[in-house]
Amino acid sequence: xxxxxxxxxxxxxxxxxxxxxxxxxxxxxxxxxxxxxxxxxxxxxxxxxxxxxxxxxxxxxxxxxxxxxxxxxxxxxxxxxxxxxxxxxxxxxxxxxxxxxxxxxxxxxxxxxxxxxxxxxxxxxxxxxxxxxxxxxxxxxxxxxxxxxxxxxxxxxxxxxxxxxxxxxxxxxxxxxxxxxxxxxxxxxxxxxxxxxxxxxxxxxxxxxxxxxxxxxxxxxxxxxxxxxxxxxxxxxxxxxxxxxxxxxxxxxxxxxxxxxxxxxxxxxxxxxxxxxxxxxxxxxxxxxxxxxxxxxxxxxxxxxx
Amino acid sequence: xxxxxxxxxxxxxxxxxxxxxxxxxxxxxxxxxxxxxxxxxxxxxxxxxxxxxxxxxxxxxxxxxxxxxxxxxxxxxxxxxxxxxxxxxxxxxxxxxxxxxxxxxxxxxxxxxxxxxxxxxxxxxxxxxxxxxxxxxxxxxxxxxxxxxxxxxxxxxxxxxxxxxxxxxxxxxxxxxxxxxxxxxxxxxxxxxxxxxxxxxxxxxxxxxxxxxxxxxxxxxxxxxxxxxxxxxxxxxxxxxxxxxxxxxxxxxxxxxxxxxxxxxxxxxxxxxxxxxxxxxxxxxxxxxx
Numbered sequence: 001x002x003x004x005x006x007x008x009x010x011x012x013x014x015x016x017x018x019x020x021x022x023x024x025x026x027x028x029x030x031x032x033x034x035x036x037x038x039x040x041x042x043x044x045x046x047x048x049x050x051x052x053x054x055x056x057x058x059x060x061x062x063x064x065x066x067x068x069x070x071x072x073x074x075x076x077x078x079x080x081x082x083x084x085x086x087x088x089x090x091x092x093x094x095x096x097x098x099x100x101x102x103x104x105x106x107x108x109x110x111x112x113x114x115x116x117x118x119x120x121x122x123x124x125x126x127x128x129x130x131x132x133x134x135x136x137x138x139x140x141x142x143x144x145x146x147x148x149x150x151x152x153x154x155x156x157x158x159x160x161x162x163x164x165x166x167x168x169x170x171x172x173x174x175x176x177x178x179x180x181x182x183x184x185x186x187x188x189x190x191x192x193x194x195x196x197x198x199x200x201x202x203x204x205x206x207x208x209x210x211x212x213x214x215x216x217x218x219x220x221x222x223x224x225x226x227x228x229x230x231x232x233x234x235x236x237x238x239x240x241x242x243x244x245x246x247x248x249x250x251x252x253x254x255x256x257x258x259x260x261x262x263x264x265x266x267x268x269x270x271x272x273x274x275x276x277x278x279x280x281x282x283x284x285x286x287x288x289x290x291x292x293x294x295x296x297x298x299x300x301x302x303x304x305x306x
Numbered sequence: 307x308x309x310x311x312x313x314x315x316x317x318x319x320x321x322x323x324x325x326x327x328x329x330x331x332x333x334x335x336x337x338x339x340x341x342x343x344x345x346x347x348x349x350x351x352x353x354x355x356x357x358x359x360x361x362x363x364x365x366x367x368x369x370x371x372x373x374x375x376x377x378x379x380x381x382x383x384x385x386x387x388x389x390x391x392x393x394x395x396x397x398x399x400x401x402x403x404x405x406x407x408x409x410x411x412x413x414x415x416x417x418x419x420x421x422x423x424x425x426x427x428x429x430x431x432x433x434x435x436x437x438x439x440x441x442x443x444x445x446x447x448x449x450x451x452x453x454x455x456x457x458x459x460x461x462x463x464x465x466x467x468x469x470x471x472x473x474x475x476x477x478x479x480x481x482x483x484x485x486x487x488x489x490x491x492x493x494x495x496x497x498x499x500x501x502x503x504x505x506x507x508x509x510x511x512x513x514x515x516x517x518x519x520x521x522x523x524x525x526x527x528x529x530x531x532x533x534x535x536x537x538x539x540x541x542x543x544x545x546x547x548x549x550x551x552x553x554x555x556x557x558x559x560x561x562x563x564x565x566x567x568x569x570x571x572x573x574x575x576x577x578x579x580x581x582x583x584x585x586x587x588x589x590x591x592x593x594x595x596x
Contacts, residue, residue, distance in 0.1 A: 014432050014435070014436075015432075015435050015436055015439045018432070018433070018435070018436030018439065019436060019439050019440070022436065022440070026448060026452070029452055030452065137333075137577065137580060137581070138573070138577065140524075140580060141524060141573055141576040141577040141580050142573045142576075143528050143531060143532060143535075143548075143551075143569070143572050143573065143576065144532075145532060145535045145548070145551055145552075146551060146565075146568075146569035146570075146572060146573060149551065149554075149555055149558060149565050149569065150569070152558065153558055153562050153565070157558060157559050157562075240441065241441065241442075243441055244441035244442065244443040244444050245443070247443060247444070247447065247536070248443075248532050248535065248536065251535075251536060252555070262447065263536055263537075266447070266451055266538070267537075274448075274451060278440075278444060278448055281440075281441055281444050282439055282440050282441070282444070285439060285440065285441050286439050289439075
């Protein structure tokens, strides 16, 4: 694991450069003067000229990219059009709500998904197994914007148990988190079921049963440990997908996170914030995928990356 | 050389076998029925609508279910059933063409990369890594920020995040196939690169691509209708299921039916393609099973 760490970090470097290049060219691909885009619509000619110098926009493209990296390292992504604040502080203000939402969603998806998977595998081919399998595939197939509206209608409009619009509060986070969790939950449940069934067919499980261990103990102590290794990987990957899923769920519930901010910024053509958000989302995705690989190497002694 | 009639007979028999096995596969059969149904709906929907899907009727705003309006009317008095029927062409059509576009572009990319091998292959796979480093929906949103909304941009944007996945999948099959003796024989007989790639490699790598494309169709439908829900896709008054839901959310407290009709329709369509994809995978290529 420790030997693998530096190599996995090194592997991420080309991808990181690629991501930075894509985001850099994104603004260049927009119609209009990039200096004007960064300075904002209310800037006067000398402010635009200042931005042009600060961002090196009068220089060749490779030099512009170097300037871009320098500004990035200082946390300077330009000024938000909407309130003239630095784009970085606008993004930072919406970061934590999204973090709480995705953590709540992935914890719910992992716990409920693994439990459902174990339940289905232990009662294989029973009505319980069928029910869990049907619910899991429905969770994967229902669009999050419809599921969110259904939850909203049931729990906020009819039952009046929870607030109709979301927020990073104990009650406001429940419906958005469950909506966001649904697809990952379905995937994790199906995956843990098939993984556990596969392990239950192994010789060492039969040996454990044959020497007289109770079924619950065989599953708990022997089968589950091995069955959960691939489940952990899939959970990590699903966590990555949750981040972009948050764009839709946050919009449905008016939840003030990064995804909601992205849609607001697109409506307002607030390009510095859009560009910053693209970078934040891709970096998160990159880091999570790397963490999944490292975690996998750490928990599975069979894996050797050499 | 292969006798063409024998080949046709063989593939014909194989195809019949796949269909027969798919019908016996319980959830695969449900998926086949659902997705075929939605394909028919996309083809015939606009021909069998009882009302003009964009025609307002201000005397019957948000009318409930009745003999005249089976699914009621929306906030402009438009017949919801007619809008869903016409919307099938947009939603299903966009989902299918985006998946196909991604599969063809990614497939060609993977074929070329795997066959070329060496430095070109290495560079092209790094590009695939970069594309995969962006969350799918985000690529689509970023692209539409550049192009503006519309049917064309949604198809293009929703196809794009499939491209690297199909490229990787096809390349892996190509690498496994190209070392086999019949490729070497074709090359030894003097077949051109184009002939080897399209006549010999392609038929042998296409099965997993088709299975995966079916599995992908559900996801692409979700992304495409999600874009329209966010207001970045098909624009009103064009009836698309995602944008219908977005309109309906405003009236959720007074008229939930407006949301349920398109919501259930999208769910059934995605479910159909997901079940069909799972079934095809089990029947055609058990090695792909997770």
